[in-house]
Amino acid sequence: MNRYLIFQLQGAMASWGEIAVGEVRHTRALPGRSALLGLLAAALGIRRDDDAALNMLNQHYQFIVCAGKSAVWARDYHTVQVPREARKVRYFTRKDELRDKLVLETTLSRRDYYTDGYWLVAVAATPGAPYTLEALQAALLAPVFPLCLGRKSHPLGLPLWPQLCEGEAASVLREALVRYGAALGELCPALKQLAQFHPQIWWEGDHDGLKADELQTWRDQPQSRRRWDFDTRTVKQGRLTQEAPCTSQK
Template identity: 55%
Template sequence: CASRNPRWARDYHTVQMPKEVRKARYFSRREKLSAPELLSAIISRRDYYTDAWWMVAVATTPDAPYSLEQLQDGLRHPVFPLYLGRKSHPLALPLAPLLLEGNASDTLRNAYQQYQDHFRKLKVSLPKLQDECWWEGEHDGLVASKILRRRDVPLNRQQWLFGERTVNQGPWLSKEEPCTSQE
């Protein structure tokens, strides 16, 4: 789940590339950079969310290499600095990993309330989350309104082959209907 109206930060990155030479074939980055007289700089642009926040849920599997407690501890005390894409974009808020049990919908609702309370105490107002979330697999309480196919599972790095995975998209916070009975 992600915040509704994120703001973007733009970052520029310069890269040295050789000018186009017809019939020239480069088999490595070293070959591309071997003729300094042909080098020129190009600028690439990257955009990052600056005021967005995500609520991420992880479920345990029988063959998981790490327990949920180990993941929680690793997020609380990371070995390396955490950042978004590049070191110039560190996290703006501290991580607040929780261990919760229950079906997916109730657990997300419970976590959202706990995060709101936690950050309210720190005097940080969190933007409202989107009504939609994305997940893999089947989870009680979550019903997909869209099914997306992503071809991003690495199968063979040498041949640059990727397999497909399925991502579900749907509402995470079901709105409760008002009671209309006389009882």
């Protein structure tokens, strides 16, 4: 029997990253593996320079993503002042960077994001995982570090509401869509529209009841947080299949 930790992601703004070339910072319509692992790491209190802990987290968890239809793409134009590249100078704070105005240069960039997006995420742990799903649930309920939707300027708009569930993946997801939609409607009738989902879902690995119609290649597999390196991974896309009762929920 498969076990899953399911939680929701919602906010006024969200940016999920994409291959960045030049001045444009694109975003995917879905949270990628790096973003979701980063969310879990922040909740657990794992620091960005703890390579060993981050690598263990990367090796032992799989994600399934369902996307709502409410997200709207947008783009901002930014001007940022940064110091000229100097190999012998290391800046520890933004104040240090701005202290010498003679070496500042202005960088132009365009940054994409989604407004009013809503996503449901299911997490499955593989054998040898460093944290149980119960531990991840507890961390999401009381995170060590502040959580955001891709960027620090994109805070959560709703609680994560992490729930544990056992059963066939297709049934677990189908029931989660109904359950979270009902909870949104009880919280505020206007939020009910967030629970209108795309028929497709996206996942990695093998899960009972999920059959892929398409294989995609995403470059969001973190390799080194220090060097900001990412590798490719295979993401499956498909629809929910036959129904089966979900056996237990917490």
